[in-house]
Amino acid sequence: MKAAGGELGWLTWSPNQGDRSGVSMVLFFYTYSICNVEERDQDNWLRTTFIQRRPSVSQVFVELQFIVRDCNSFDGASLTCKETFNLYSSDADADVGTAFRKGQFRKVATVAPDEITKKNDMRINTETKVVQSLSQKGFYLAFQDIGACIALLSVRVYYKACPATTKSLASFPETVAGGLNQQLKKVSGKCVDNAYSEDLPHIYCTAEGEWVVPVGQCQCDAGFEEVEDTCQECQPGFFKAEASRDKCEPCPANTQSQDSRSLYCVCMDGFYRALTDPMTGPCSGLPSAPRGLVATPNSLTPGKLLLSWQPPEDTGGRSDITYSVECHRWEGSQHLPCGEKIRYDPANTGLLDTKVSVSELDPYLNYTFTVEVHSGVSIILKLNCFLLRVSSSDPPKITSMRLVERDSTSLSLSWDVFPRPRVQSQPIRYELAYRKKDNKIDVTTYVVLKLEKNSVQISDLSPGTAYLVKVQALGDDGNQGVSSLEEQFETLSEGAGRNRSRKNLLALFGNRLTGLFFLQVTSTRLLLSLNRNTHTRQGPEDTYFSSPEQLKPLKTYVDPHTYEDPNVAVLKFATEIHPSHISKQKVIGAGEFGEVYRGTLKAPGKKEVAVAIKTLKPGYTEKQRQDFLSEASIMGQFSHQNIIRLEGVVTKFKHAMIVTEFMENGALDRYLRDHDGEFSSHQLVGMMRGIAAGMKYLSEMSYVHRDLAARNILVNTALECKVSDFGLSRVLEDDPEGTYTTSGGKIPIRWTAPEAIAYRKFTSASDVWSFGIVMWEVMAFGERPYWDMSNHEVMKAINEAFRLPAPMDCPSAVYQLMLQCWLQDRAKRPRFGDIVSLLDKLLRSPDSLKTIADFDPRVSIRLPSTSGSDGSPFRSVSEWLESIKMSQYSENFTRAGVVTMDQVLQMKNEDIKNIGVRLPGHLKRIAYSILGLKDQTSTLSVFAV
Known part of the structure; x- marks a missing residue:
């Protein structure tokens, strides 16, 4: 009434409708007053006009200012006079005008004054009452007088709310305070623009309209920093790699950033990052060449020398410097790799020291040694070369031994040497040792013969007995060469073949030689692992001597x-x-x-x-x-x-x-799924290169893995991938449908080459096929190969020349390598050594990864236009998101009001970003899915494609 400057038009009512309540002016403001204290049974009402209610308001506060006269100030009215009045309320969905029914009102409170006004001393009282459980569109307030002398000076109706605010980069809307039974109301916030939080922050609104107990906070996105409750872009020359409360950082050494919102700074020309270097770190230069390569022959051990060199003058600012040594031999005009027969101590790769011992060098040959320096940013850098000629005094090597003739008591043998002696050179002397194979005493004994030609006839042997024979060459100075492998020859049984013609004997020899040839082909690796070192005799002239211990074998897998x-x-x-x-x-x-x-x-x-x-x-x-x-x-x-x-x-x-x-990041397939879209093509190729290097090592060990898959690759914190799981006989516990049972056991169909499925022909070539599937898994961030196709559908598709399509954003060169691994003819597939070399080239030339393979979203991410075989459309947005493995964004779509597939088909890239899809890989997958759904009119068969 004070604000209105007049009466408010409130309705008055009493049983007699007399002029017992009214409006009077006191102290220059209007009041509603009544003073019928001398009459009994008073029932006078004052009702407000219709008060609209905000939907979220369930309780209001009513603040009353009023005056009550002291009943003792009225003579003779002490029995009928009252000093209190009542407050009522009534819910209503519409304004009822002047219609008034007492039965619609419920009592809120009895209002009593704290101070009573006497004759000449006016006392103004203030009381606040709460009206609860309001639920309709509006309400009325009513005041009942039952015989008091009162004046209502002011009625203030209000509700309490926590005001809109921004805290910790989260905005909270104005929130109506809870009622008496809800002292704290939990309110979820929304991150400001360019901010992100996995768990939305929240805060509590008290019944008094105050914010308390904030929980959680938002973080500015990568490329943004916090400035006065907003997230602003990092300026050029600064970067921020991930969502956090941190400020943008200046670019580290040897890097630059010319754009705003940079997630990391790119390397300057001539500087690089290693695969294991963080993208937020500095860039390094290539190391210079090692210096002063020197070869020092070992005077005590022929065919052995020490290579040493000095470190590079410039390491490029890195501490992870290692060296490797590569060996080539000259045979005439041919320059050939030295192969596995050369021994290095401690190794020929991964050297931390600037020296290595080389042994098992052949005589009469020239060798070229190349020392390579490596760091995290240099894959291979060939530097100094050194030409070496091994001393001619070193004895040659025995390369093969064969049976010329035999009978029941003798064996005639001959052998070849390498290199062949020159005509003018001094004849080579040999030492031959033989023993019975069935010798069962603890110390095996040999009979030793000294010879000056590469053939011998051994007499006085036992009929029908197997003998083991080995031979070694002797140098001019008496040094012994490397022994040949022990080979087995048998004498004929007594009387058998004495009258046999030479022709028949030679035929028998030919047949045995053929058998030995095939035996040697199937066991070459195993034979190479046997002892090649010099035998130690008891004395220089002894006829018999004990058999030596076998030396450390070549690294060949033994089942x-x-x-x-x-x-x-x-x-x-x-x-x-x-x-x-x-x-x-x-x-x-x-x-x-x-x-x-x-x-x-x-x-x-x-x-x-x-x-x-x-x-x-x-x-x-x-x-x-x-x-x-x-x-x-x-x-x-x-x-x-x-x-x-x-x-x-x-x-x-x-x-x-x-x-x-312990590999901290666990299995590769799960790790990639958890970090979908977070790695660059260069990083993914680096992971493949590690897997290929491990498989190259296994293939050189003659080991066939048979179960190469991303689930069997483990990853550590440096993103280094390691091959594991060497027991195919075990059931794949997390994917029982991943195997196909045949008479020979279980086969993981989706990763297995067709010849291995059909004929159980497992070779390194079948491992190469599996590696191609692993490459696809890596580029597809852990997607299941062949999606939801059954094992029989997979086999049928492969036999009909179907190959997995290129994953999204897959470099063309990488996909072409996959297709080479999936060639039907296993002989045409690349070897792991070739794969490692190609991946090294791609890593050294990042530009080669910029050309992207053709990508069809309808095939590559298996986007059906319908859900199920019955042709019914997707029933919900969540069902569609689940079909493309993006169900984690269901709540984002719901909050944005996108709840039907028609709405989905209208979305553009900017709309997808605005609902909170931040990762580039996820953004593309959803966008391509929408594009594929627009283009399709029926379910797409992968076989038809």
């Missing part, structure tokens, strides 16, 4: 199942660990044989390292124990940076365990 006792294989290839040195910390998985733990290994005298611990569940059978430990027998034979490292085994205690190095 542990060939051992009669599998426990022997485990002890041979794996280190036994005492359980007290192992500490289990957390279960990280479960396999067929038992649980897998993360833990630590603290061996005596060594640093504590994180490890993965495979356990054998209780109640196992002996066969299960042998199968469990057979993987350790395989892993223990491998030593390569891209092969999972076996730390050791526990076999001598009740609970068997296999302990391997």
